[in-house]
Every structure is written in structure tokens, then in C-alpha cells.
Amino acid sequence: MPLKLTSQQFTRSRLNRFGFSFGIELSRNSCFEPSRHPVLNSVKMLGGSILWFRHGLRLHDNPALRNAVNDRSMPFFPIFVFDGETAGTKVVGYNRMRYLLEALNDLDNQFRQYGGRLHMIKGKPADVFRRLWEEFGISKVSFEQDCEPIWRDRDESVRATCKEVGVGCYEFVSHTLWDPDTVIRVNGGIPPLTYQMFLHTVAIIGDPPRPVDDVDLGLINFGVLPDSFYKEFEVFDKAPKPEDLGVFLENEDIRMIRWVGGERAALAQMEQRLAVEHETFCKGSYLPTHGSPDLLGPPISLSPALRFGCLSVRKFYWSLQDLFQRVHQGRLSSSQFIAGQLIWREYFYTMSVNNSSYAQMEGNPICLDVPWRQPQADELQRWKEGRTGFPFIDAAMRQLRTEGWLHHAVRNTVASFLTRGTLWLSWEHGLKHFLKYLLDADWSVCAGNWMWVSSSAFEALLDSGECACPVRLGQRLEPSGQYVRRYVPELTNMPDKYIYEPWKAPMEVQQRAGCVLGRDYPPPIVDHLEAAVRNRSAMQELRRILDKAQPHCCPSSEEEIRQFMWLQDVPQPDVATS
Numbered sequence: 001m002p003l004k005l006t007s008q009q010f011t012r013s014r015l016n017r018f019g020f021s022f023g024i025e026l027s028r029n030s031c032f033e034p035s036r037h038p039v040l041n042s043v044k045m046l047g048g049s050i051l052w053f054r055h056g057l058r059l060h061d062n063p064a065l066r067n068a069v070n071d072r073s074m075p076f077f078p079i080f081v082f083d084g085e086t087a088g089t090k091v092v093g094y095n096r097m098r099y100l101l102e103a104l105n106d107l108d109n110q111f112r113q114y115g116g117r118l119h120m121i122k123g124k125p126a127d128v129f130r131r132l133w134e135e136f137g138i139s140k141v142s143f144e145q146d147c148e149p150i151w152r153d154r155d156e157s158v159r160a161t162c163k164e165v166g167v168g169c170y171e172f173v174s175h176t177l178w179d180p181d182t183v184i185r186v187n188g189g190i191p192p193l194t195y196q197m198f199l200h201t202v203a204i205i206g207d208p209p210r211p212v213d214d215v216d217l218g219l220i221n222f223g224v225l226p227d228s229f230y231k232e233f234e235v236f237d238k239a240p241k242p243e244d245l246g247v248f249l250e251n252e253d254i255r256m257i258r259w260v261g262g263e264r265a266a267l268a269q270m271e272q273r274l275a276v277e278h279e280t281f282c283k284g285s286y287l288p289t290h291g292s293p294d295l296l297g298p299p300i301s302l303s304p305a306l307r308f309g310c311l312s313v314r315k316f317y318w319s320l321q322d323l324f325q326r327v328h329q330g331r332l333s334s335s336q337f338i339a340g341q342l343i344w345r346e347y348f349y350t351m352s353v354n355n356s357s358y359a360q361m362e363g364n365p366i367c368l369d370v371p372w373r374q375p376q377a378d379e380l381q382r383w384k385e386g387r388t389g390f391p392f393i394d395a396a397m398r399q400l401r402t403e404g405w406l407h408h409a410v411r412n413t414v415a416s417f418l419t420r421g422t423l424w425l426s427w428e429h430g431l432k433h434f435l436k437y438l439l440d441a442d443w444s445v446c447a448g449n450w451m452w453v454s455s456s457a458f459e460a461l462l463d464s465g466e467c468a469c470p471v472r473l474g475q476r477l478e479p480s481g482q483y484v485r486r487y488v489p490e491l492t493n494m495p496d497k498y499i500y501e502p503w504k505a506p507m508e509v510q511q512r513a514g515c516v517l518g519r520d521y522p523p524p525i526v527d528h529l530e531a532a533v534r535n536r537s538a539m540q541e542l543r544r545i546l547d548k549a550q551p552h553c554c555p556s557s558e559e560e561i562r563q564f565m566w567l568q569d570v571p572q573p574d575v576a577t578s
Ligand SMILES: Cc1cc2nc3c(=O)[nH]c(=O)nc-3n(C[C@H](O)[C@H](O)[C@H](O)COP(=O)(O)OP(=O)(O)OC[C@H]3O[C@@H](n4cnc5c(N)ncnc54)[C@H](O)[C@@H]3O)c2cc1C
Pocket: 289, 290, 300, 301, 302, 303, 304, 306, 307, 341, 342, 343, 344, 345, 346, 348, 406, 407, 408, 409, 411, 412, 415, 434, 438, 440, 441, 442, 443, 445, 446, 447, 449, 450, 453
């Protein structure tokens, strides 16, 4: 493998990248008030108010909804526009698309209980809103802030249309705990470079706002789309199926865990999650999904619900804080640590807002130019399809494709396996795959985690040997091997002793288990030990070259690295595959 790191490469990359300073942008929390506009005079003046759903697919803690219905005399149009991008629909697998459509269906059903409906329309948001303005003279469009730069063109085009015709445009921050623009401003115009600096900055800003009150939908005057709309746009009478939008199940459906999208399911899940949190707090602990990862039971994760905004992050955050206070009666101060993972989410969003190259190496000022290899033969495909010959990796990659879900520790393992741990392939390949298949795939959160795990943006480098060994981590997290047996049925009868390293099983054991390597299950794609040693020296070389780098993104401390990567306190040697 050509793993040689040349000093020119890194010096060049440092100069190009770390010389960059983040520009301070004007806040996008805009509020454009309707003015007396000449064109308005020529349209019918029934008035109307649009709530434009993108993320934030909920009724609770929805400041945009409150704003949209504050004048109850106006017809109210809750709308979702299928524009081929919104809510992460550009590259999307079956599971996430279905989750989104279930969330829309849930909103539609909730509105229907009050005589309304969610208008689901295919088209470009600016065109849809312009037509509504022509029909009704709508006077305002309200929406939740989508802070990532990938949404900027879409939002700018809607703002420009609204401005042109004199419609008020109102944007509200409720997808994040703090407004990323405020965090950047308080941090002196650049995003905080470490998580600790981020915590420090938000401590200066103060507690995030509590959720806003629910809206009483009973008194709302729901608008009805004119017939002409049905001719000009594709309007769905009820939430479509993924197949209606050209998204099909790609692989055999061996799903064990079925995630259900929608606000009502998310609120019920949060209650279950709070019961687990309660038990954990009573034991004097916190972060239950980290303390005892359960790869087999029903997941208690809320990340898909948070990603689509079916659950308000502020509601979850404050429910946790209040619960902690109730359990400890003020004897312990909760501060931010009990919601530490939610704050990682904030951190990654904030790092991305002014960096449109955040999800790629090219032109990305916070990402190192690690000279990753080009994929050879079918090795990338084997990683994606779960055919690497490492059972823990293969189980995970198959779970991802079939269910859209992976536990955080498992994500770390497959990510480091693809990048600096074993294969030495670019994190961009992994990101693309995750962005398609993960239920909770979030552009900035996913890219941030990939850069972190691959040491591309936060280069206080770990030794590759500590890079979540694909054998040892499996053995530690799920000693019974049931996780592997669930997703890699070829290994069902492999004895526990060999379940994570079947290459060590003698031939007669393989034959008895009905799983002969090379015939029923692939041999390891690489010699892991050899690769780990080679990668470690490449990373050490990189560290040497970067020794004198200017301040840049990096982990806050060794402790943070260990926690993030699920490493043991005592480093474990890598496992050999031959
Ligand atoms: C390579 C890789 C890619 C990832 N991609 C995504 C992604 O696209 N979307 C996503 O939501 N999470 C992503 N994560 C983070 C993490 O794995 C999931 O958020 C977590 O598994 C969700 O489980 P939970 O709800 O039980 O988390 P908990 O530990 O209970 O945390 C609560 C919430 O905090 C947020 N959170 C937790 N961990 C992280 C983290 N490391 N970074 C940012 N936010 C976090 C999530 O919203 C989560 O629901 C990724 C991690 C890795 C290693």
C-alpha cells in the first residue's frame, strides 16, 4: 500500500488550509416584513400564511407554527415540498425515506383531526409559494432554521421570491439548542476549535431556551388549495410510499428492528428513553447508551427523531435536565455533562455553517489532506456490503443497509476500519455510504464524526492499534456473538470461540459449522495487524510533520478521545489475522 507521507504534501495542506479564517456572516435569522408592494395590488387579497416544513416535522415546540397561526383569520397552509433535496432526500435509502414519509403522514393525520391537512407537493418551494401568493395574496411564510450551508441556495431563492412579491419571511431557530451564528459571534467570529471551547462559549451564552407552548389547532382556519394547483403540480392526497418517489428496497428485507417515523412515535420513544435515563440517574450514573451498549435489544436512541425534528432537541434536553434535578433534588449539579452527546451535535452543526466544503476534503479548511489510498479491486464494495471477512464489521455493514441503524460504538469501529485503522481509504467514501443509508444521516453531524474518527480534522492522533480493533471491540461489546449471528447467517453455527475470528477455526470446525472460509464466508480482506502497524507509522509521521501547526480543530483531551472512541483504559494490542 502506498502509505508514504511526504512532508511537502502536509506542508502544502497546512498552508492552504490552516491559513483560512472563517468569515463572519450576517445572521440568517432573518425576518423580512411584508411591505406595501405594487404587484400585490393586482392579486386577490384573501391573505394566507404558510408553514414550510423541512426538518422540524412536529407540532410541539414549534415557534414557526406559532408564528404562522398567530392571525387566525388568515387561511393557514402547512406545506412540505418534495424538491428532491429537502430533509436529506437527494441520496436516500429506503429506510430513511420511509421514516420521513411516516413523519409526514403523522403530521397530516394530526392536522386532519382538526379539519386541515398537510399539503405535500412536488416542485420547487419558490414556485409553489409564488403560485399561492398569486392565488391568495399570502402574506407570510414561516419556517425553522436549517443551519447547514447545503440549504442556503434553496432558502435564498425563497427569500428572494418573497421579497420580490412582498411576502414576509420568518425563520426560527429550533433545530439546535443554540443559534450557531450566535455561538460563532460570541466566540469572536470563528467556530470554537475544540469541544471544550464550544462548551465554554455556550456557557457564556447561557442555557438554551425552553420549548415554546403548544398551539391549539382547534381554532385554525385551514386553507384549501385551488384546483389549478392539482394541474400545475403533483399534489399527494396522502403521504406517498418510497416507491412512489422512485426509492426501492435494495436488499433482502432481513430487518430485525423496525423504526417508525413521526412525532407521536418520537414522543412515545422519548418517554421510554426517559425511563431508562431515570434508572441510570438513580444508580448515580448518566449517558445510558454509553455505559452499557446493547447491540441486540430494541434501540433507545432518539437520533432519527432528532434528525427529522419529530422530537424537539430542546424538549429532550430540558426533560433530561429536569429529570436529573428531580432525582438528585439539587444535591448534584447536572450542568451539561448529562446531555454531552447532544452538545456534540451542536458542535458539529456550528463547525459547518460557514464551511460549504465541510463534507469533503477538497477546499475544506479544517480537514487534513491525508494521502488516502485509492480503492483497489472490490475492496470498497466489500466494506459496503459486509463481505470483509471480519464478522463484526460485516454484521454492522449489513445492519446498516437493512435497518439504517448502528450503535455509536459500532459506527466508530466500521469507520476506523475503513480509514486509518485498517484499509486506509478516504472517509469521504464512508460518509457517502452513511449519508445514504443511516436513518439519522445528517450532513454536518455525519461528516464531523467521519473527520473525527479518521483523524482528518482533529489530528491529536491516536495510534492505529487503538483504533477500535474489529475483533476485540466486538468481543468486548457483545461476547455472545449473537449480533454477528443475527446479521451474518453464514456464521450461525460457528462456535463462540471463533465467531469474531473464524480464520482461526480449524478446518474440521469450519466444516461442522457449515461455514468454510473462502467457500461460505470470505477470508479477511487484509491482514489487520500488518495494516495497523503500517497505518500507525504513517500517522506518527503525520503527527511529526504537523507538530508545529497553527491552532486548529482537535480533541480537547486524551480523556475525550477515549470516551468518543470507546477505548479501554489499558490499550489492547491488535489482533493478527494470520
Ligand atoms: C462515523 C459516524 C457517523 C455518524 N453519523 C451520524 C449522523 O449522521 N447523525 C447523527 O445523529 N449521529 C451520527 N453519529 C453519532 C452517533 O453515532 C449517533 O448520534 C448515536 O449513535 C445516536 O444514538 P443515541 O441517540 O443513543 O445517542 P446518545 O448517546 O443517547 O446521544 C443523544 C443524542 O445526541 C446526539 N449525538 C450522540 N452522539 C453524537 C455524536 N458523536 N455526534 C453528534 N451528535 C451526537 C444524537 O442526536 C443523539 O440522539 C455518527 C457517529 C459516527 C462515529
